[in-house]
Amino acid sequence: MGFFISPEFFGSSPLFEILTPLKSILTVETISYLGLIYAVFVAGLDMNFDTILHARKKATSIAIAGIFIPMALGAGIYSFAQSMYKADEHYLKHFNTKRAYLFWTLIYSVTGFPMVSQILADLKLLYTGLGRVAITTATLTDFYNWVMFSLLIPFAINSGTAIYSVISTVVFALLCFIVIRPYLGQIIVRKTNQNEWDNHQLFFVIMGAYAFAAITDLLGTHPVVGALLYGIMIPRGKFTHMLIRKSEDFGVVYLAPLFFGSCGIRLRLIYVLYKQGLGLLVIILLLSCLPKIVSTVIATRFFGMPVLDGVAIGLVMNTKGILPVLMLNLAWDKEILSVESYTIMTIAILVMTMMVPIVINAIYKPRKLHKQNKLRTIQNLKADSQLRVLACMHNPRHASGMISILDACNTTKLPPLHVFALQLVELTGSSTSLLSVHINQPNQQQTGAQALTKAQEYLESITNIFEAYTQVNENIRVETFAAASTYSTIHEDIYNVAQEKQTNLVLLPFHKQSNIEGILEIANTAFKDINQNVMSDAPCSVGIFVDRCLGSLSKVDMRVLMLFIGGPDDREALAVAWRMSKHQGVRLSMVRILMFGEAAEVDPLAHIEARGLLSVVLDHEKQKELDDEYVSSFRLKAVNNGDSITYSEREVHTRDDIPKFLHELDQIGYDLYILGQGSSRNSLILSDLMKWTECRELGVIGDMFASNNFGSSSSLLVVQQFGFGGMVFENTTQHPGEVPAKDDGSAAFFVKVE
Numbered sequence: 001m002g003f004f005i006s007p008e009f010f011g012s013s014p015l016f017e018i019l020t021p022l023k024s025i026l027t028v029e030t031i032s033y034l035g036l037i038y039a040v041f042v043a044g045l046d047m048n049f050d051t052i053l054h055a056r057k058k059a060t061s062i063a064i065a066g067i068f069i070p071m072a073l074g075a076g077i078y079s080f081a082q083s084m085y086k087a088d089e090h091y092l093k094h095f096n097t098k099r100a101y102l103f104w105t106l107i108y109s110v111t112g113f114p115m116v117s118q119i120l121a122d123l124k125l126l127y128t129g130l131g132r133v134a135i136t137t138a139t140l141t142d143f144y145n146w147v148m149f150s151l152l153i154p155f156a157i158n159s160g161t162a163i164y165s166v167i168s169t170v171v172f173a174l175l176c177f178i179v180i181r182p183y184l185g186q187i188i189v190r191k192t193n194q195n196e197w198d199n200h201q202l203f204f205v206i207m208g209a210y211a212f213a214a215i216t217d218l219l220g221t222h223p224v225v226g227a228l229l230y231g232i233m234i235p236r237g238k239f240t241h242m243l244i245r246k247s248e249d250f251g252v253v254y255l256a257p258l259f260f261g262s263c264g265i266r267l268r269l270i271y272v273l274y275k276q277g278l279g280l281l282v283i284i285l286l287l288s289c290l291p292k293i294v295s296t297v298i299a300t301r302f303f304g305m306p307v308l309d310g311v312a313i314g315l316v317m318n319t320k321g322i323l324p325v326l327m328l329n330l331a332w333d334k335e336i337l338s339v340e341s342y343t344i345m346t347i348a349i350l351v352m353t354m355m356v357p358i359v360i361n362a363i364y365k366p367r368k369l370h371k372q373n374k375l376r377t378i379q380n381l382k383a384d385s386q387l388r389v390l391a392c393m394h395n396p397r398h399a400s401g402m403i404s405i406l407d408a409c410n411t412t413k414l415p416p417l418h419v420f421a422l423q424l425v426e427l428t429g430s431s432t433s434l435l436s437v438h439i440n441q442p443n444q445q446q447t448g449a450q451a452l453t454k455a456q457e458y459l460e461s462i463t464n465i466f467e468a469y470t471q472v473n474e475n476i477r478v479e480t481f482a483a484a485s486t487y488s489t490i491h492e493d494i495y496n497v498a499q500e501k502q503t504n505l506v507l508l509p510f511h512k513q514s515n516i517e518g519i520l521e522i523a524n525t526a527f528k529d530i531n532q533n534v535m536s537d538a539p540c541s542v543g544i545f546v547d548r549c550l551g552s553l554s555k556v557d558m559r560v561l562m563l564f565i566g567g568p569d570d571r572e573a574l575a576v577a578w579r580m581s582k583h584q585g586v587r588l589s590m591v592r593i594l595m596f597g598e599a600a601e602v603d604p605l606a607h608i609e610a611r612g613l614l615s616v617v618l619d620h621e622k623q624k625e626l627d628d629e630y631v632s633s634f635r636l637k638a639v640n641n642g643d644s645i646t647y648s649e650r651e652v653h654t655r656d657d658i659p660k661f662l663h664e665l666d667q668i669g670y671d672l673y674i675l676g677q678g679s680s681r682n683s684l685i686l687s688d689l690m691k692w693t694e695c696r697e698l699g700v701i702g703d704m705f706a707s708n709n710f711g712s713s714s715s716l717l718v719v720q721q722f723g724f725g726g727m728v729f730e731n732t733t734q735h736p737g738e739v740p741a742k743d744d745g746s747a748a749f750f751v752k753v754e
Contacts, residue, residue: 070292073291095341099156108288127483142321146228177233267347296313315359392424423459549715560577565683566623568721573675590647591665672715698716
């Protein structure tokens with residue numbers, strides 16, 4: 001925006017002097033430095049020493065290579081640019097100095113961690129293997145860049161007195177961390193735990209950043225170094241989140257843009273294009289993208305990573321933050337870099353940062369993420385294969401409930417169960433970089449008496465719940481971590497984690513939870529949208545868990561009913577129940593409903609494209625053959641365990657027979673119902689009933705059991721089998737006064753089966 005009010009845009013016309021008088025420009029630049037100091041203070045809050053100190057060899061090596069190799073290549077690019085500039089020899093010689101090389105090469109080494117975390121979150125790569133390496137590498141690189149800035153820049157701007165500035169700044173930093181930080185941390189934690197903060201007190205906390213900036217300025221280094229130190233000193237947790245949330249609008253939205261606007265006023269793009277030509281500008285822009293890519297490819301090859309991953313990480317490392325812009329402004333003020341170099345490098349920073357998401361999304365992010373060489377289902381899982389479950393939860397209550405389901409699936413007769421416990425965190429504006437540390441150290445406990453954010457408290461509680469569970473269950477392995485994203489797109493993170501971990505089942509909590517009276521109440525309507533989005537395009541089978549205090553059982557001792565009507569979802573549900581039946585604490589009853597008469601009528605509109613690829617191929621009779629074959633196998637192999645497994649059949653002739661029969665079953669009293677979602681059934685009466693369901697993700701039968709009017713006190717697990725196109729949740733008939741289901745615009749994904 002600053003470029004459009006610069007002399008380049010208006011030329012020497014009187015309009016420029018009217019719109020931007022010199023006095024106003026100086027005032028704006030002065031105020032903009034307030035925003036700059038605040039932005040660097042926030043960058044300090046983003047840095048986490050636990051990640052830096054406990055970083056693995058791979059990330060550390062890539063970070064170091066990504067700093068020094070670009071600096072070496074950057075020196076060559078600067079020499080090339082100097083030789084290609086069309087200008088007076090005396091003019092070029094003035095900028096051919098060690099200070100110019102230092103600034104230019106340091107800019108090539110920079111990576112902006114907050115920008116990287118936001119880009120990876122937007123691209124849904126934050127929780128992939130590449131994302132974890134990239135985020136850790138970016139954290140280390142950003143920290144090393146700020147250290148180099150603090151130690152080297154004084155030599156470029158202060159020359160003779162630089163050594164004294166550096167020594168005094170190092171002494172001040174040690175004083176801050178050894179003496180001031182412990183007392184500051186105690187005060188902040190105590191007042192946060194007691195909820196004593198108000199806006200007046202928070203104002204004085206923020207003013208501390210400007211006080212530290214003034215001190216480092218007096219010591220001879222740049223003021224932002226003090227702001228960075230102050231930000232690093234403040235303990236992470238609830239206070240950090242609250243401070244940013246209340247102050248970022250003023251600091252980041254209003255003040256910081258003034259700094260970038262002042263940079264735009266200094267651009268001389270038209271002048272450079274006229275004097276040097278577009279060709280030189282494009283060549284230097286292309287060359288500027290290469291150093292980071294070359295360095296990361298070299299480093300990643302030592303660790304056996306694919307070249308494409310190295311290129312992707314290199315592209316991400318090209319993302320710049322506020323530090324290189326600050327360096328360019330210093331070089332401009334001190335007349336260290338020429339107009340040409342300043343303009344070209346500013347354009348390069350802007351172009352690289354803007355193009356990184358587009359390029360990575362085009363060349364790296366898999367276009368057919370869910371394409372598999374075999375069905376990812378429990379039914380097709382080999383007897384000697386490990387069951388891998390992605391258990392998604394929003395709070396510790398969900399974790400306690402799901403442990404009962406997981407424990408029932410865990411038996412010593414089968415290979416160990418591998419659970420990936422994923423906490424779903426709603427991402428707000430500034431949360432990305434603050435939460436991303438949990439991606440790299442998911443099981444790391446918070447140190448000290450820090451006041452944690454609610455998301456951190458939940459993650460710690462969930463981790464403790466699963467750690468306690470694994471201590472008494474040797475035949476299970478649990479990995480706990482968090483996914484932070486907006487609720488409208490968090491289903492994509494679930495897809496990516498399920499794909500990354502090669503899971504067979506995604507387990508999701510129902511959007512309603514049971515109160516003390518046993519009535520299901522809405523916990524969060526957004527949870528319903530998440531569940532429906534996941535079921536629409538999941539890379540494996542999906543289970544929706546309706547918990548009616550099943551987690552209160554101290555050990556697995558439950559009566560389970562598997563209700564089988566027919567179709568792929570019911571076969572998958574039977575596979576889950578079959579696995580649970582191998583647990584000595586589970587008593588399984590399977591009831592097969594046989595459709596006759598009116599109930600057996602086939603829906604003529606069932607074979608539509610939205611039902612999925614396999615539904616077009618498999619007609620009603622073929623589905624019935626598959627049902628008979630699988631049920632017969634279950635009866636032959638499983639129903640021989642005395643009272644632990646029973647099988648029965650029930651005939652249904654009319655629509656009214658269904659609720660009557662379900663009420664009869666509920667009177668028996670079961671702890672858990674296991675049902676198929678039933679989107680691929682071809683029954684006319686079930687298709688008609690589906691139009692009137694309140695929660696279509698549960699299917700017709702599941703919606704009845706979950707209804708408070710039905711009066712059941714049993715928990716419910718509704719299963720959808722992978723490979724049938726997923727559910728379609730739009731164009732449904734609603735009850736009078738009912739809020740229509742959210743249409744997220746996503747169509748069903750037809751999976752290619754090989």
